[in-house]
Amino acid sequence: MNTTREPHRRQFFARVVKTIQAVIGGTLGVVLGGSIVSPSLARREERWLPGASLSGLAENAPTPIALRVVREDGYSQIIERRVVFLVKTGEASVTALDPTCTHLGCRVSWDAEARELRCPCHGGVYDHLGQVKSGPPPAPLPKLSTKIDGDKVFIQV
Numbered sequence: 001m002n003t004t005r006e007p008h009r010r011q012f013f014a015r016v017v018k019t020i021q022a023v024i025g026g027t028l029g030v031v032l033g034g035s036i037v038s039p040s041l042a043r044r045e046e047r048w049l050p051g052a053s054l055s056g057l058a059e060n061a062p063t064p065i066a067l068r069v070v071r072e073d074g075y076s077q078i079i080e081r082r083v084v085f086l087v088k089t090g091e092a093s094v095t096a097l098d099p100t101c102t103h104l105g106c107r108v109s110w111d112a113e114a115r116e117l118r119c120p121c122h123g124g125v126y127d128h129l130g131q132v133k134s135g136p137p138p139a140p141l142p143k144l145s146t147k148i149d150g151d152k153v154f155i156q157v
Helices: 002-041
Strands: 048-053 063-073 076-090 093-097 109-111 116-118 132-134 146-149 152-156
Touching: 048 063, 048 076, 076 152, 093 146, 093 152
Parallel strands: none
Antiparallel strands: 048 152, 063 076, 076 093, 109 116, 146 152
């Protein structure tokens, strides 16, 4: 009598152990999967930082502007300094360029005499609006969104 109940008991305990393993595996999957996927699903808030006054910008010449970007990292604040080029292209039109070369990530600088943005590392040359003129860069300089409020130019970071 005892031997006939033994296989059922073993099957029951095997099912209990498999259920516990499945619950542990599912919990780990949700926690690890959530921590990997959630940053990409998080809604990024729009942050507009004041750049410069519109009247202070030269027409069709990139002007370097230093932005102070405050970022939350856990319980502390990190303050980063980010440089962008602002190019006034009309009465009320401004283009903001990220100065990072699209070739290998060096910082470009404005050569006022040649009227070009130049990469000091590998000879990449861009025009005043960030379009590639020559050299190895595969793409134009990235543009940032801008808006004008009165005489003040704001850049989205």
